[in-house]
Amino acid sequence: MVIECKHVWEHISGYLDGTLDPAVRELVQKHLEHCEICSAILDSTRNILILTADERVFELPLGYSERLHARLEAEMRGIAPPIDSEDG
């Protein structure tokens, strides 16, 4: 059985996550071996996922952690300790 490009596109994400059914995976794999367009789509998607996962894309504001812990410190004093009252 042969599948068309547009059906392969529906499986790109599952292929990257390794969640495809083995029979489907096999079909997609076979298609990718000879289709340069689908291979380029797969490669570009994988590449984009690596780039967007880079910690430098979303940087924390300077001093974020310090401000967070200072606020926690200040407010936790005013909050009764979160005693586990249900079953201990």
Add this chain to the structure above:
Amino acid sequence: MIETPASRDEAQMIASILAGNSQAFHELIRPYERSVYVMALSLLKNEADAEDAAQEAFLKAYRNLAGFRAEAKFSTWLISIVLNEARSRLRRKSAVKMESLDEPLDEQGHVSPALLRDWREIPSEAVERGEVRVMLQQAISDLPPIYREIFLLRDVEELSIDESATALGISVSAVKVRLHRARMMLQKKLAPQLKQVNPKRRWFPWL
């Protein structure tokens, strides 16, 4: 990244906090500061609001710690708190025109990727360049909210499919469908843009 460091016994830390050692809360949350902020930013799109929502989410987690039950990971529980916090802030701003938090009308539709004949790997070093960073941020920010959330949880903060489903309160199959669309939308938008990145300003000096 949201992996629980191997040496941490979070159940024990939580028990200690609940027994009155509130200072241990600072240590408990340290590995998740970044994820909580990024998820707040993903919905609020404003650094100051995101920071405030993140602080508020951590405080809520502290106040409600006794209600945390270990069926979910602590990190997943925190993420669901910050998403709720960010969503309720968006609702409060109802006077301001806002994006729908519901599924877009084309939820049933297919997303076609950008067609390319070949792909030349863009190395991670490219992220050093401001223009590339802005391109990536903009593309993620332009995703409809339900796709932005799942993409960030799974592909940026690296939660598993099951953890993402728990954090968002949706089914595993909905996670897979939304994630697929999110990734295809990003490929469609970013692949042509990244191909155009000015090659004269090289990011790999050895070429």
